[in-house]
Amino acid sequence: MTIAILGGGAFGTALAISMGQDRPIMLWARDISHLAAHRESPRLAGVKLPENVTITAEIGAASQADIVLFATPMQSLATFVAQIDLPLTAKALVACCKGLDLASLKGPTDILASRWPDATPAILTGPSFATDIAHGLPTALTLACADEGVGTSLQGALSTSTLRLYRSTDVxxxxxxxxxxxxxxxxxxxxxxxxxxxxxxxxxxxxxxxxxxxxxxxxxxxxxxxxxxxxxxxxxxxxxxxxxxxxxxxxxxxxxxxxxxxxxxxxxxxxxxxxxxxxxxxxxxxxxxxxxxxxxxxxxxxxxxxxxxxxxxxxxxx
CATH class of the missing domain: 1.10.1040.10 (N-(1-d-carboxylethyl)-l-norvaline Dehydrogenase; domain 2)
Structure with a gap:
């Protein structure tokens, strides 16, 4: 499965570093100048992105991925998804943010489902700091998806040797x-x-x-x-x-x-x-x-x- 990560902040970059050790990852950010020049985030200084990670500012490339991770702040997620025109029907969309939208009182998976009703939303959450993930320290997270089959597939696709995902259907x-x-x-x-x-x-x-x-x-x-x-x-x-x-x-x-x-x-x-x-x-x-x-x-x-x-x-x- 091909994976795209939307969001070049600390957490999105950390996930790309972890997941990109042994599989191709597309990492999108609005401003890729520092990432492209140094292959590291200023928020994760000293940790280089693996060669498997492709950095891009062209968000349309995400439509080619099977799994799309949204690593954006919770309070900007609704605005972000409303502004991007991506055909994501039948794809697995994974929210990587925590909170409730202040305007709609919706959680992140509801926001994704409202924008792409034919996709399957999920959430990746749990006790983690971006710097720990980026440095390869053992981390365990919850991968919650109402569709158990899709959840099982995502669990296998997104887990790494240092990032252990536990599956749940309780979104x-x-x-x-x-x-x-x-x-x-x-x-x-x-x-x-x-x-x-x-x-x-x-x-x-x-x-x-x-x-x-x-x-x-x-x-x-x-x-x-x-x-x-x-x-x-x-x-x-x-x-x-x-x-x-x-x-x-x-x-x-x-x-x-x-x-x-x-x-x-x-x-x-x-x-x-x-x-x-x-x-x-x-x-x-x-x-x-x-x-x-x-x-x-x-x-x-x-x-x-x-x-x-x-x-x-x-x-x-x-």
Whole structure:
């Protein structure tokens, strides 16, 4: 199977490096000047793209691939797919982003399915950093596709010697686990940045996972998916490592510093989108951490007030 990756950012390039070790890969980016000149991403300095990777700025070439991976930020995915005119009927389309679209409240596979209804959407998600994948460090991800046959085919086609993919048909669970963990990671960063300690972070992660699970199960996810790589696994990684952009954003907020505006922080828009969904389904009272993250990141309340609001909630059973 031929594979095209749309998106020359850190994650798309890392996937091309891993998958291109032993198979041909087409990597598309809007600006290929640095990639073509140096065969490496400035975000992954020192890691060269394999010879099997063809770099192109001609997006039409993706229509020749059997599998197309969309490695674009979540909040730009809908605009991106609306702007490109590609005949992708009967192909497997794999989203490689995490979150909910703020405008439509859709997940990435729904956005792909709306644009190409005759294609088969899937999502690749789980605990991973681009630099780890690019350097060939062992990484395990979830490949979720509602069509079990296509999912099995994708699992074989996209796995590498260092990138192990576990298959699932629970697309909703895989999407929501990957989306909501970013919200909780911002909260975890706030806790550490504010000097509240590791015990507070552990409590936040535990209650955050309970909150994530309540919301995802209400949306139709399966509990075993949430306990897997795309849920619990990704939550642990992003809440405990400063490689996580969402965690670092929270860290800055908690410390009273100005977060880096150049960083893509998917958890900000996701918190707002999830809150809208929670209000729609009448479960907003069960989403206190998400609500506080949305208010803090939008500047509606300060960190001290958010902590006070969470700590003063009525006592209850676990």
């Amino acid at each position: 909703v669970g895989a999407e929501l686990g990957g989306a909501l963990k970013n919200v909780i990671a911002i909260a975890a960063g706030i806790v550490i940045g504010a000097g509240l300690g590791d015990s507070a972070r552990a409590a936040l992660m535990t209650r955050g996972f309970a909150e994530l699970s309540r919301f995802a199960l209400r949306m139709g996810a399966r509990s075993e998916t949430l306990m897997g790589l795309s849920g619990f696994g990704d939550l642990v990684l992003t809440c405990t490592s400063d490689q996580s952009r969402n965690f670092r954003h929270g860290l800055s907020l908690g410390a009273g510093a100005v977060p880096d505006p150049a960083q893509t922080v998917e958890g900000i828009a996701t918190a707002e989108a999830v809150l809208k969904q929670a209000i729609r389904f009448g479960i907003v009272r069960q989403m206190p951490i998400t609500a506080m993250v949305a208010k803090v990141t939008q500047g509606q309340i300060g960190v001290a007030e958010a902590v006070q609001n969470l700590m003063s909630r009525p006592l209850k059973e676990e």
